Amino acid sequence: MQLHALKTFVAAHDNFEIRVITHAGSHCYQMELEDVEGVRHTLENRGKPMLFRSLEDVYLELKRAGIHRAYLVQYVPQDEVIGREAHYHDPLASRMPLVF
Numbered sequence: 413m414q415l416h417a418l419k420t421f422v423a424a425h426d427n428f429e430i431r432v433i434t435h436a437g438s439h440c441y442q443m444e445l446e447d448v449e450g451v452r453h454t455l456e457n458r459g460k461p462m463l464f465r466s467l468e469d470v471y472l473e474l475k476r477a478g479i480h481r482a483y484l485v486q487y488v489p490q491d492e493v494i495g496r497e498a499h500y501h502d503p504l505a506s507r508m509p510l511v512f
Contacts (some may be wrong), residue, residue: 413453416419419477430482432470438477441470445483467502469500471512483507 413421421428427448434441439453443455455462455473464470467484474482480495 413455414457415455415473418445418455421447422478430468430474430479431485432482432506433485433487435487439465440466441467443470443473457502467510471510476512480512482510484510 425447429446431444431446432441433444442461443464445453445455449452464473470482474480
């Protein structure tokens, strides 16, 4: 999903969740939108996932799209290394609310 498509989606829908995903040991953030049907859309630029260097950059883009809350999700690769299912897509187990 491109930025302009995100703005259009937000204007037309009110039941969705935005997740800001960060990887352990990384200073990059990626945004994901999950709609009411459970379909996940990654914010992309030229067919590649869009990465942000700081939460402030994420906040600015989300504000431009008319979004004022999201969830921060930390991806921890050690879960997969020890054979545990990765749970960063599970909204109840791994998210922290962000309001800006």
